[in-house]
Amino acid sequence: MTRVSVTLAVRDVAPWIDEALDSVLAQIGPDDEVIVVDDGSTDATPALLSARSEAVTVLSPGAIGLSNARNLALDHSTGRLMAFLDGDDRWAPGALDRLVAVLDEHPEADLALGRTDEFLDSSVTDPAAIGLRTPQRDALGWFLGALVARRDITDAVRFDPDQPLALTGDWLARLRARDVHIHELAAVTLERRLRPGSLTTDATAYREAMLRSLRTNLRRARTG
Numbered sequence: 080m081t082r083v084s085v086t087l088a089v090r091d092v093a094p095w096i097d098e099a100l101d102s103v104l105a106q107i108g109p110d111d112e113v114i115v116v117d118d119g120s121t122d123a124t125p126a127l128l129s130a131r132s133e134a135v136t137v138l139s140p141g142a143i144g145l146s147n148a149r150n151l152a153l154d155h156s157t158g159r160l161m162a163f164l165d166g167d168d169r170w171a172p173g174a175l176d177r178l179v180a181v182l183d184e185h186p187e188a189d190l191a192l193g194r195t196d197e198f199l200d201s202s203v204t205d206p207a208a209i210g211l212r213t214p215q216r217d218a219l220g221w222f223l224g225a226l227v228a229r230r231d232i233t234d235a236v237r238f239d240p241d242q243p244l245a246l247t248g249d250w251l252a253r254l255r256a257r258d259v260h261i262h263e264l265a266a267v268t269l270e271r272r273l274r275p276g277s278l279t280t281d282a283t284a285y286r287e288a289m290l291r292s293l294r295t296n297l298r299r300a301r302t303g
Contacts, residue, residue, distance in 0.1 A: 080157065080158070080159050081110060081112050081156075081157040081159070082108065082110040082111050082158060082159060082160060083107065083110075083111040083112075083158045083160045083161070083162055083179065084111070084113075084114060084152075084153075084156035084157060084158030084160070084161055084162070085103050085107060085111065085113045085114070085162045085163070085164065085175075086113075086114050086149065086153065086156060086161065086162070086164075087099065087100075087113070087114070087152070087163070087164050087165070087166055088118055088145055088148035088149045088151075088152060088165075088166075089116070089120065089128075089165075090117070090118040090119055090120050090124070090142070090166075091120050091121060091124060092122075092124055092165075092166030092167050093120075093123040093124045093127055094167075095166060095167040095272065096127050096166045096167075098169055099164055099165070099166050099167065099168060099169050100134075100135065102164075102169035102170040102270075103164060103170060104135075105172075106173070106174065107175065111158070112136065112156070112157065112158060113134065113135040113136065114136045114138065114152045114155055115131075115136070115137050115166075116138045116148040116149070116151050117138070117139045117140075118140075118141075118143060118144065118145060119141050119142025124166075125139065136155065138151060144240055145246060146240040146241075146242065146243060147238075147240050149238045150238050153234075153237070156230075159229070160179060160182065160227050160228070160229060160230065161227065161228050161232075161233045162175065162178070162227045163223035163224055163226070164223070164224045164269075165223070165271075167200075167272045167274065168222075168224050168269060168271050169269075169272075170224065170268065170269065170270070171266075171267045171268050171270050173266075174225075174266075174267075175227070177191075177193065177264060177266050177268060178191040178193060178226065178264070178268055179191075179227060181227075181262050181264060182227060182262075185262050187260055188260050188261070188262035189228065189229050189231075189232050189254075189260045190226055190227070190228040190229070190232060190261045190262070191226060191227050191228075191262050192220060192221075192225055192262070193225045193226065193263075193267060193268025194217050194218060194219060194220045194225065194264065194265065194266065194267045194268065194269075195217075195218050195219070195220035195222055195224075195225050195267065195268075195269045195270075196214075196215075196216050196218075196267050196269070196270050196271070197215050197216070197218070197270075197271045197272075198214050198270060198272060198273065199214055199273050199274075200272050200273065202274065202275075203274065203275070211273050211274075211275070212273070219263070220269050221247065221248070221251060222247060222269055222271060223247050224268075224269040225268045225269035226268075232254065232259060235257070236250060236253050236254055236257065238250055239253075
């Protein structure tokens with residue numbers, strides 16, 4: 080069985096996808112796989128992914144939405160462990176080995192979660208003018224790219240297509256509701272890019288999406 084399946088769901092990430100994939104391919108081994116779902120890109124992303132076809136599996140279903148794209152990647156994966164990355168972020172050096180080692184050393188853990196360093200995209204000269212906050216360093220990494228999960232977790236809890244903005248927070252909330260054991264690492268495992276146009280750039284929309292997710296999960300808890 081494949082050791083780790085690394086999955087990426089991407090759309091219009093041509094300026095950054097090579098850097099993201101380089102950070103993954105530098106860390107995986109012969110028993111790992113990389114699956115990229117192109118969620119209807121209209122820029123040069125498909126061509127860049129095609130050039131990587133010997134190293135990664137590329138699925139091109141059209142624009143199906145981020146949650147559906149992540150679920151499709153999971154459907155095509157074969158790993159006993161699941162890892163994630165956004166197409167504009169990158170793994171910190173040594174991240175995969177650290178996360179996998181935690182799960183190997185702690186069989187009671189369902190998910191290993193590292194910390195996150197944020198950085199401004201090189202195109203940003205005045206972050207305040209475009210509504211970007213100051214990057215955070217060594218923050219608790221509640222992002223998919225900062226974690227590795229056992230396969231039974233991702234089989235049991237899928238991504239919700241009704242939560243396109245709060246996708247990660249909603250997924251983690253439903254994991255916690257199942258008493259999933261999360262082992263936190265002190266090490267940085269994700270380097271997260273802050274840039275204009277990303278899904279979480281619009282702070283108001285993102286906050287409203289998180290509130291909707293919270294209300295949904297509270298209803299689930301009451302009726303479950």
